[in-house]
Amino acid sequence: MLKIVNGQVYDPINGVIGEGQELLIDNGKIVDSLSDENCQIIDASGCVVMPGGIEIHSHIAGPKVNSARSMCPEDHYDHFMIKTQKTRSGTGYTIPSTYMTGYQYSRLGYTTAFEAAVPALEARHAHEELKETPLLDSGIYTLMGNNYMIMKILSEKDEVGRRERLHDVVRWLLTSSKGYAVKVVNPGGVENWKWNNGSVDLDTPVAPFRITPRNIMIGLAETVKELKLPHGLHLHANRLGETGNFVTTLETMKALEGYPVHFTHLQFYSYGLTNKGALRSAAREIAEYLNTHPEFTCDVGQIVFGPATTMTADSPMQFRLHQLTGNKWINADVEMETGAGIVPMMYKPSVLFNAIQWCIGLELLLLIKDPWQIVLTTDHPNAGPFTSYPQIIRLLMDSDYRNSIIDQLHPKTTQFTNLKELKREYTLEEIAIITRSAPAKALGLTKKGHLGVGAEADIAIYKMLKNKERMFDSPAYVLKNGKIVVRDGIVIDSFAGRRLIVEPDGSKCLPPDLVKDFASYYSVALSNFAVQDEYLLHPEVIPCI
Amino acid sequence: MTVSLHQDVVCAFCGSLCDDLEVEVENNEIKKVKNVCAIGRNKIMHQQPHNMAPLRVNGKECSLDDAYNEAARILTEAKAPIIYGLSSTTAEANSEAVELAELLNAAIDNPSSYCHGPGVLARQHVGMSTCTLGEVKNRADLIVIWGANPMESHPRHFNQYSVMAKGMYVPDGRKGRKVVAIDVRPTMSSKNADIFLQITPGSDFEIINVLRSLAKNLKLEGLTDESLVGGVPLANWRELVEMMKASHYGVVLFGIGLTQSRGKDLNIEHILSLVDELNRYTRFYAIPMRGHANVNGSNQVLVWRTGFPLAVNFYRGYPRFNPGEFSVFDMLIRKEVDAAVIIATDPAAHLPQAAVKYLQSIPTILIDPIENLVTPWANVVIPVAPAGIGTEGTYYRMDNVPLRLKKIIDFPCPSDYEVLHAIKERVSHVKNS
Incomplete structure (x- = not known):
């Protein structure tokens, strides 16, 4: 039992905005009364109290993250944690080892994180790593945008049968992989790449079934809606990072109107084109669209200057990046399902393209009016490490600081961006929304992202400081499941979190004709495919309603 | 008499991890294996409860407790121990081995340092x-x-x-x-x-x-x-x-x-x-073409826990990586370790003579299902249930696809994971008291 007193509580879901409110905690939950008043008391005088942060999109566990760690020892040498009585050692800056990942999130006040892209065939690996990523409730998104079976079904003529079969396969993939959401990455584009064909747009027919990315996205968005999954279709659309791609982005959004969709790392999709073919910000066009479509959510994928490790299932994009930078490159095609690519990167303020990218992310954050629609991410570690969140928060809350950084960018940056004109400053309430409450809502997690009675006692307590980067970089306390795990920015406890999964109603088996395809074309037996229960220490099924 | 047929069994011999084997078991003994290569069959047929290595401390039969205690004593008294092998055991055991290495400020390496x-x-x-x-x-x-x-x-x-x-x-x-x-x-x-x-x-x-x-x-x-x-x-x-x-x-x-x-x-x-x-x-x-069935897995686990795939040293309380300095071969040749845990491999069969000779001169704990060339002289010998036959766990195929191995029959001994865990608990007890 524990009591937090004298803090200014920010709990946007329950309409609590900086009020002095006592929080009572028992058995890992927020309660309305305690049986024993002589419990431990945290005095949060001069502090801001928020629900634990929720990471909606991050690459922290699984085959491509580990391949990146293995490829990049230079990322680890200077960044390490020494073991303590309670915590394990680790290394890594943009791709920290598993224990270090858990601790780093925890010491920012984050208590939940989702791994954003896992092939079902290798999901076991992601779960093994998450088991050793402490202090976080976690889940994985299962890749489906280039799945053979899904594309095959979508090419079938019988519309009713097609719908049913699509439901079956999505349920089977989600439950076999113990996934939380349906992830689509460059739909059709990865399969097209395996055929050495070019980049795909919304209506490019894709081998071998000649269906289009539009078919794939609508088919899966419809399925997500009908299965009532807690999180919408998690979409990494076509043409990521291509100059002028905002046209495709807007077309994609229009095509998906009426469906629950989360557009991830939208910064990479808000690229306009100047008359001379160069990059300009199209954040305004994208923000204007979203401002009239409150049904959609997004996360930003904010660029952070410095080293990054790009890794996505978007193998053609990663190959382009490899050719562009000349940096080392991992590519990994996964049978029947997807691909992946990894390229280390460095974002520099002196590079015009990077400077514009940086502005675009912040513009989205400032131009999208409703903070419930946009979540703070760096698409870790693609646009930068998640450990930079405090710095981004300062950029949002302090326009003088923001402008001082803009002045250090490539001198031509302001010609192609509008950031300098934007005066908006985020409030603490808005920060609480984009880092906690909005992701909880977008993920359908009703016991997270708020501090009402019955909520999980995942809580971050920050000393109120003028410098918001320092404030959010070193919480006075972080509580996980009602236990103090961080004190003055130092991790003092380490235990496993829960694994969040879904179990949509209906058959979880593969239709018989596809069982035959599985036997012929996969390289493992169907009975060895599904992730066994042993890989989930504390599973929690989030209801589909 | 109980006869049972196990299907889609994963073979734990080589990096191909064929997962379509059929294994026939009668009275807790493997009688037949189908859909398997000659090597896989021999390996499976050989690793049965009656072929286990003896449980021994300094050449004498002992209890598991005695073996654990002696292993913990050797390791806590050592200044610079090494944990080596791990290419033919589960990812779960690998993970426990890394934790033990960290606890001991030890070096840890797998055969990939002289293989792939x-x-x-x-x-x-x-x-x-x-x-x-x-x-x-x-x-x-x-x-x-x-x-x-x-x-x-x-x-x-x-x-x-x-x-x-x-x-x-x-x-x-x-x-x-x-x-x-x-x-x-x-x-x-x-x-x-x-x-x-x-x-x-x-x-x-x-x-x-x-x-x-x-x-x-x-x-x-x-x-x-x-x-x-x-x-x-x-x-x-x-x-x-x-x-x-x-x-x-x-x-x-x-x-x-x-x-x-x-x-x-x-x-x-x-x-x-x-x-x-x-x-x-x-x-x-x-x-x-990775050889040992889970040598990839031992790289994978080391990487996710330390950031590095092989030749890792915890001497300073955090992982450092330097092949050539911290690889098993070099550390033995330069006599830079003073005790060794050998697990799921046979260094006496694989390493150069000079390295083996030095290994013979330091206290050595061997954890392996069957006898190998280290068994005769290891100070502590702990037989374990072989992965994929007597115990479950995860293996990583040569192409990074992870598969779960099955338990087919019962063995009268613990798994690698359990042994490492027990030793770790004892070491941790000594270190904290």
Whole structure:
């Protein structure tokens, strides 16, 4: 039992905005009364109290993250944690080892994180790593945008049968992989790449079934809606990072109107084109669209200057990046399902393209009016490490600081961006929304992202400081499941979190004709495919309603 | 009498991890194994409860508790212990071994440091374009086997996944593919190739150099089509490059003939660069023919827990990585360790004599299902239930696909994981008291 007193509580879901409110905690939950008043008391005088942060999109566990760690020892040498009585050692800056990942999130006040892209065939690996990523409730998104079976079904003529079969396969993939959401990455584009064909747009027919990315996205968005999954279709659309791609982005959004969709790392999709073919910000066009479509959510994928490790299932994009930078490159095609690519990167303020990218992310954050629609991410570690969140928060809350950084960018940056004109400053309430409450809502997690009675006692307590980067970089306390795990920015406890999964109603088996395809074309037996229960220490099924 | 049939059993012998075995068990004894290669069968039939290594401390029979206590005593008294092996045990045991290494400020290494390690290091230089074995089966129309002899080292690889396998876009299997073998001598595998290029030992680097030049249409000064490169006329290499460029989905399967011949990691860096460059024309991939069934898994676990795939040292309380300094071979030769945990491998059979000789002189704890060349002189010998026969757990196939091994029969002894856990608990008790 524990009591937090004298803090200014920010709990946007329950309409609590900086009020002095006592929080009572028992058995890992927020309660309305305690049986024993002589419990431990945290005095949060001069502090801001928020629900634990929720990471909606991050690459922290699984085959491509580990391949990146293995490829990049230079990322680890200077960044390490020494073991303590309670915590394990680790290394890594943009791709920290598993224990270090858990601790780093925890010491920012984050208590939940989702791994954003896992092939079902290798999901076991992601779960093994998450088991050793402490202090976080976690889940994985299962890749489906280039799945053979899904594309095959979508090419079938019988519309009713097609719908049913699509439901079956999505349920089977989600439950076999113990996934939380349906992830689509460059739909059709990865399969097209395996055929050495070019980049795909919304209506490019894709081998071998000649269906289009539009078919794939609508088919899966419809399925997500009908299965009532807690999180919408998690979409990494076509043409990521291509100059002028905002046209495709807007077309994609229009095509998906009426469906629950989360557009991830939208910064990479808000690229306009100047008359001379160069990059300009199209954040305004994208923000204007979203401002009239409150049904959609997004996360930003904010660029952070410095080293990054790009890794996505978007193998053609990663190959382009490899050719562009000349940096080392991992590519990994996964049978029947997807691909992946990894390229280390460095974002520099002196590079015009990077400077514009940086502005675009912040513009989205400032131009999208409703903070419930946009979540703070760096698409870790693609646009930068998640450990930079405090710095981004300062950029949002302090326009003088923001402008001082803009002045250090490539001198031509302001010609192609509008950031300098934007005066908006985020409030603490808005920060609480984009880092906690909005992701909880977008993920359908009703016991997270708020501090009402019955909520999980995942809580971050920050000393109120003028410098918001320092404030959010070193919480006075972080509580996980009602236990103090961080004190003055130092991790003092380490235990496993829960694994969040879904179990949509209906058959979880593969239709018989596809069982035959599985036997012929996969390289493992169907009975060895599904992730066994042993890989989930504390599973929690989030209801589909 | 109880008879049971286990299906889709995963074989824990080599990096192919065939997962379609049928195992017949009668009265807790394995009677028959089907869908398995000769090596896999022997391995499974041999690792049965009546063949276990003895449980011993300093040559005397003892209880498990005695063995754990003595192991913990040796390790807590050592200043610089090493934990070595782990290539034929589960990811779960690997993870526990890393934790023990951290607790002891020990070094930890796996056999890849003298096997496929150079390939792992090459990936740190240039990355790697790779694919899963199902992609090879479904798509590969050109397979180049370099310094590997899968017919004898991975006997079902050709049929299950590569040369002979019938796949989605290669429905005719062998007939639908071109196969090229490159090796220093004819092998069972090269007999299956359309083209066999027998090369001079140690010339791999030079050959790949020429292949990369040809792929880029660079002029090769002083070479004619008849000039020999690595013992093979340039015209043949030109033909190979044309085949590579003309293929739709090409795959190089490379073995320790390439990783451990002159040039080592430079050979692999070179071949991976060639594969990379070929992707400007077509799709091209490389797959290391990993030997021990879970040597990849031991790299994977070390990486996710420490950031580094092999040759890791916790001496300073955090992981440091330096192959050549912290690899098992070098540490033994330089006498820089003073106690060893050997688990799921046989260093006396694999390591050079000087290293083995030093190992014999320091307190050694051996954790292995069956007797090996270390058993006679190890101070502590703890038999364990073999992974995939007597205990469950995760193995990583050569192409990074993780599979869960099954427990088929009961063994009268604990698993690797349980032994490491018990030792860790005791060490931790001593360290904290």
